[in-house]
Amino acid sequence: MFFHFETDFVDSLRCIPMVVRYRLDSCGVKLKLNHWHQFSMTQRQYxxxxxxxxxxxxxxxxxxxxxxxxxxxxxxxxTLEIPENPAWFNTEEIPAQVTVEFIAKTGCESFPRLAWAQLTPLQRFALIKLSQPGHENRNFLPALQEFGILAKND
Structure with a gap:
C-alpha cells in the first residue's frame, strides 16, 4: 500500500503516507502532521x-x-472542499503543474499522455501532490521511475 519512494519513513509512520493523504483529500479532512503524531501506531495503521x-x-x-x-x-x-471531479481520476488531462515539473526535472518536452492514462488514481494523486508549487518535490523523479514513466537511469 506504500510507494517505494516513501520507504525512508513508512516503518515509523512519522510522516503521513500518500495513501492516507489521498484518503484525506477524498473525504475532505485537513489533517496536520501534529495531529498524525498524536495518533497511536494502531490508529495510524487503521x-x-x-x-x-x-x-x-x-x-x-x-x-x-x-x-x-x-x-x-x-x-x-x-475541512476541505471535496472536488467533484478530482484531477487524479482524469485519465485524459494531465494537470499543468505535473507537466511543468516533469519538463523541469527530466528535460523532456511533455509528459507522456499514454503513461498518465495507465497510472492508477493513487499514482496520479501522488504525482499531483509531489509537483505542487512550494513542495520539496524530491520524490517526484523517484515516483516517475517507480511508476515506470522513466527508466531508473534517466
Missing part, C-alpha cells in the same frame, strides 16, 4: 488499512478521523 471503497466507508473514515482529532485537540480538524 487509517492506512481500513475499507475506503464506498461512500459509506469514506463518510465513516472522516467521522472516525474527526473524532480522534477532537479527542486529542478539543476541536475537529479543518
Amino acid at each position: 487509517l492506512i488499512d481500513c475499507p475506503f471503497d464506498s461512500p459509506e466507508d469514506i463518510t465513516a473514515y472522516a467521522e472516525k478521523l474527526q473524532a480522534w482529532v477532537t479527542a486529542y485537540t478539543g476541536t475537529p480538524a479543518k
Whole structure:
C-alpha cells in the first residue's frame, strides 16, 4: 500500500503516507502532521488499512478521523472542499503543474499522455501532490521511475 519512494519513513509512520493523504483529500479532512503524531501506531495503521471503497466507508473514515482529532485537540480538524471531479481520476488531462515539473526535472518536452492514462488514481494523486508549487518535490523523479514513466537511469 506504500510507494517505494516513501520507504525512508513508512516503518515509523512519522510522516503521513500518500495513501492516507489521498484518503484525506477524498473525504475532505485537513489533517496536520501534529495531529498524525498524536495518533497511536494502531490508529495510524487503521487509517492506512481500513475499507475506503464506498461512500459509506469514506463518510465513516472522516467521522472516525474527526473524532480522534477532537479527542486529542478539543476541536475537529479543518475541512476541505471535496472536488467533484478530482484531477487524479482524469485519465485524459494531465494537470499543468505535473507537466511543468516533469519538463523541469527530466528535460523532456511533455509528459507522456499514454503513461498518465495507465497510472492508477493513487499514482496520479501522488504525482499531483509531489509537483505542487512550494513542495520539496524530491520524490517526484523517484515516483516517475517507480511508476515506470522513466527508466531508473534517466
